[in-house]
Amino acid sequence: MNRFMEEQQFQQVMKEYTDYLLRLAYLYIKDWSAAEDIVQDVFLTYYQKFEQFGERASLKTYLAKITINKCKDYLKSWRYRKQVLTNNFFNPSKKGRxxxxxxxxxxxxxxxxxxxxxxxxxxxxxxxxxxxxxxxxxxxxxxxxxxxxxxxxxxxxxxxxxxxxxxxxxxxxx
Missing domain, CATH: 1.10.10.10 (Winged helix-like DNA-binding domain superfamily/Winged helix DNA-binding domain)
Structure with a gap:
């Protein structure tokens, strides 16, 4: 195999782990659209750094670790803080539930x-x-x-x- 993963192998990894990683990201950040963005970023990182995965752990654990780190970075970001502030200011209660x-x-x-x-x-x-x-x-x-x-x-x-x-x-x- 050359420097990049074969397209078919990468598609299989995405198919197998997308739902798990989406749930994991959502449970951290409580926002589906941001969770989807994070999971896309996780797969992009994995694709770019495929050679660094030394199979010291399972692929699921490796991808989960990347997801956790990206979620923690997101929670520290200005984008997240601005969104929380906006939501608290404009939607102070859950009356519509x-x-x-x-x-x-x-x-x-x-x-x-x-x-x-x-x-x-x-x-x-x-x-x-x-x-x-x-x-x-x-x-x-x-x-x-x-x-x-x-x-x-x-x-x-x-x-x-x-x-x-x-x-x-x-x-x-x-």
Whole structure:
């Protein structure tokens, strides 16, 4: 194979990982259009730096790491801060939301998770939704496993506070 990946191989990688990376990016930044932009940028980076992927980890982990870094960069950017400021100024409440949907437990839990700070949100998502072990999360985020355990405990306690009105079976045993 020459310097660039074959087009067919690259298309297969995109087809296989796009949905996963979109969900991952959305869970970090809570904006579909920005998540789509980030995932496009991830694939562009992967295409340009294909030779650097030394298969020390799985391709999924490698792409997830690139996505996480790009999401964190986005959250630090002026574009994001300007958008949050604009949304808070022009749309101060969620009055337009359907009342029945708000009562749905799954949506309520998802909203609570999305309201967590990024460092707690990411460990909850990886541990419960992606079903990664503490060690796998530690390797993915490049932080000690005890830090992951601490963040999981703190995230659970924050979720308990947010969801204390309802009896959540998941949180009763924690």
């Amino acid at each position: 359907d009342r029945i949907i708000e009562e749905d437990e799954k949506l309520e839990l998802a909203d609570a998770v999305l309201r967590l700070p990024v460092k707690y949100r990411e460990v909850i998502i990886y541990y419960y939704f992606e079903e990664l072990s503490v060690l796998e999360i530690s390797q993915l985020l490049s932080i000690p496993d005890n830090t992951i355990k601490t963040r999981l405990r703190k995230a659970r306690s924050l979720l308990k506070i947010q969801l204390k009105e309802n009896d959540w079976e998941v949180l009763i045993h924690e």
